[in-house]
Amino acid sequence: MTSGPSNLGFYLSGGILLLVCALKVPALVRRRHDTLLRAACLLLFSAGCLMILAAPDSITALNRLTGIPNIAAPAVYTTTVVFSGASLVLIINWRPAPPEQTRRFTRLCVAAYGLIALAVIALFWAGNAPVEQPTLFDAYYATTPYLREMIVLYLVSHGVTMAIASALCWRWSGTVGGSLRAGLRILAPTYLIIVCYDALRLTAVAARWTGHDLDYLVDEVSPLFAAPACLLGALGFALPLIGPRVAETARVLRQLWQLQPLWRTLRDVPTPSAVRVRLPWWRTPPAVLLTGRRTTLYDALLALAPSYDPVVRDAAYHAALRGGEEDSRAAITADAAMILAARDRQRSSPGHLPHAPHPLPWRAHDLPSLSQALASPFARNFREYIVSSQKAVHHE
Numbered sequence: 001m002t003s004g005p006s007n008l009g010f011y012l013s014g015g016i017l018l019l020v021c022a023l024k025v026p027a028l029v030r031r032r033h034d035t036l037l038r039a040a041c042l043l044l045f046s047a048g049c050l051m052i053l054a055a056p057d058s059i060t061a062l063n064r065l066t067g068i069p070n071i072a073a074p075a076v077y078t079t080t081v082v083f084s085g086a087s088l089v090l091i092i093n094w095r096p097a098p099p100e101q102t103r104r105f106t107r108l109c110v111a112a113y114g115l116i117a118l119a120v121i122a123l124f125w126a127g128n129a130p131v132e133q134p135t136l137f138d139a140y141y142a143t144t145p146y147l148r149e150m151i152v153l154y155l156v157s158h159g160v161t162m163a164i165a166s167a168l169c170w171r172w173s174g175t176v177g178g179s180l181r182a183g184l185r186i187l188a189p190t191y192l193i194i195v196c197y198d199a200l201r202l203t204a205v206a207a208r209w210t211g212h213d214l215d216y217l218v219d220e221v222s223p224l225f226a227a228p229a230c231l232l233g234a235l236g237f238a239l240p241l242i243g244p245r246v247a248e249t250a251r252v253l254r255q256l257w258q259l260q261p262l263w264r265t266l267r268d269v270p271t272p273s274a275v276r277v278r279l280p281w282w283r284t285p286p287a288v289l290l291t292g293r294r295t296t297l298y299d300a301l302l303a304l305a306p307s308y309d310p311v312v313r314d315a316a317y318h319a320a321l322r323g324g325e326e327d328s329r330a331a332i333t334a335d336a337a338m339i340l341a342a343r344d345r346q347r348s349s350p351g352h353l354p355h356a357p358h359p360l361p362w363r364a365h366d367l368p369s370l371s372q373a374l375a376s377p378f379a380r381n382f383r384e385y386i387v388s389s390q391k392a393v394h395h396e
Helices: 007-030 035-054 056-066 072-094 099-126 147-173 178-209 216-221 223-258 260-266 286-307 310-322 327-348 364-374 377-381 383-395
Strands: none
Touching: 007 035, 007 056, 007 223, 035 056, 035 072, 035 099, 035 223, 056 072, 072 099, 072 147, 099 147, 147 178, 178 216, 178 223, 216 223, 223 260, 223 286, 223 364, 260 286, 260 327, 260 364, 286 327, 310 327, 327 364
16 A cells, blocks of 8 residues: 655645546536546546545554454555546547547446456455555565455556556647647656556565565655656646636636727727626626627727728828838728727717718727727827817818
8 A cells, every 4th residue: 555754745635636526526517428527537536535545544544443454455456446447538538539439448448447446355355464554565465365466456457557548648649739738748757657656566566575675665665656646647637627718718818908908998988879788807707708898899989980080090001101010000000090089089079970980890800909009109199190180170
């Protein structure tokens, strides 16, 4: 079994893994038939339970509570097998493949690791482990009939699974991108760390078979690999699950920030034909806030349409070109200047509509650029020309 110099690392790692699992429970309730999500929750739950059960204090408490010496051993080993199977199932369901092939491999994996878990339990009951060994069970009972087979079975199955998972993750990471690639690149070395953990314990077991004593590999060296592996594993699996949502939220927040200059410019423009709903930012999802912000901006731009002056726009466009801006950038700057002029004109003459309304030339993807142009020094410095142009046009 696993032990270590401190219980804190095991409990902290297990608590974090179980917390991540708990955060996925609402989604699991809504999508209970989602095999990928079920596998992810099973993996996180089994890994969290494994870390908590493997803490030395938990091992002692479980043995004392049940009154069965070393009952914690099959509990920890069975949980380890479940973790191994859940890892492969999750990777199988992650990888793009025909649905029938994915289901077939998933069923084979569940059946194989279910049988291994049952074998671990059966071998423990068939063996005899009267002396409690909370930290040296693997080495102490390495030569005991049935228990020897149980120890080798769980270590070999776990190590082989982790080696396969590491190879699959590394190979697959070269064909994907984004948060999935980052998660796979974290998982590949993480699984190799677990392979090293199993190899050290197998080495100590084999040493007992040949009459040597390498027990320190079990109770001193190998536990140092356990907590980092679980924490990195949780991060590797969490990134692909929450990464797209985090990236989408970051994209929405970036667009909201980019729209701030346009929002400050147009938020006081009256829109009698539109219904404005106040959306408190502290309790409104960012995506809903962005949709509401875009709608409000379009309503304001539409309300200003009768006041748009092509003369102002053309003057600003040519001035921007003379100032060294490229054609596309100059066009956006000219639009920004025309919007500023229209807003000022509406403020000074709210009942006067000098021009017939025209269809808005802007689309959703134009609003951030238009907003940034409003914040540019050129658009602000052009205000004097706008005012003089408005007076000239009004005089004519």
